[in-house]
Amino acid sequence: MGQNEEKLVALTFDDGPSNITEKVLDILEENGIVGTFFLIGNLVTADKKATMERQLALGCEIANHSFTHSDMSKMSAEEIREEIRRTSDVIRELVNVETKFFRPPYILVSDTMYENMDMPFICGLDSTDWNPETTAQERVERVVSNVKDGSLVLMHDLQDNEKTLQALPVIIAELKKQGYSFETASGIFEKKKVNPHVPKKMWSNVFD
Numbered sequence: 001m002g003q004n005e006e007k008l009v010a011l012t013f014d015d016g017p018s019n020i021t022e023k024v025l026d027i028l029e030e031n032g033i034v035g036t037f038f039l040i041g042n043l044v045t046a047d048k049k050a051t052m053e054r055q056l057a058l059g060c061e062i063a064n065h066s067f068t069h070s071d072m073s074k075m076s077a078e079e080i081r082e083e084i085r086r087t088s089d090v091i092r093e094l095v096n097v098e099t100k101f102f103r104p105p106y107i108l109v110s111d112t113m114y115e116n117m118d119m120p121f122i123c124g125l126d127s128t129d130w131n132p133e134t135t136a137q138e139r140v141e142r143v144v145s146n147v148k149d150g151s152l153v154l155m156h157d158l159q160d161n162e163k164t165l166q167a168l169p170v171i172i173a174e175l176k177k178q179g180y181s182f183e184t185a186s187g188i189f190e191k192k193k194v195n196p197h198v199p200k201k202m203w204s205n206v207f208d
């Protein structure tokens with residue numbers, strides 16, 4: 001199969017680092033696959049350094065999910081730039097990487113946000129796993145029945161999000177059965193030869 005025919009998916013995780021992030025990494029490692037972690041800056045503390053180093057060592061990507069996880073659509077240009085800068089800074093200080101992608105908290109966006117950020121905005125195929133009432137089985141079904149080549153799957157390594165730990169191995173097994181390979185956010189755009197830098201665009205799939 002040529003590069004362009006290979007079915008690719010990017011699993012992405014928001015709202016960490018948390019008490020389940022290491023367990024998500026265990027599952028990814030057991031399956032020999034990578035994911036992308038959109039970190040909340042104010043959760044990025046020195047005690048998370050080892051977890052972040054493990055993310056990178058496994059080939060995972062670290063991305064930007066704001067500093068305070070607030071509704072940024074109501075913020076001024078200056079406040080928006082501060083949210084991004086502080087998060088990029090604290091990640092760079094701990095593990096020396098530059099974040100390349102941004103996910104807006106609550107997927108709320110404004111023109112001011114688009115105009116004041118250089119990073120591509122990522123939404124994704126929503127597993128609805130941010131809702132504690134969504135069962136593990138529903139999380140699996142949301143993903144495996146809606147996934148397409150190029151999908152960016154939105155999940156959460158949110159504090160205590162045990163149902164996603166139950167769903168994740170099943171999601172991975174199902175996607176493997178459907179013939180998918182797994183990439184980071186950077187990797188899936190690169191392999192599909194799609195430039196993610198498109199003005200005022202929020203991506204859920206690299207092809208739409």
Ligand SMILES: [Zn+2]
Nearest residue numbers: 014015105106
């Ligand atoms: Zn979030």
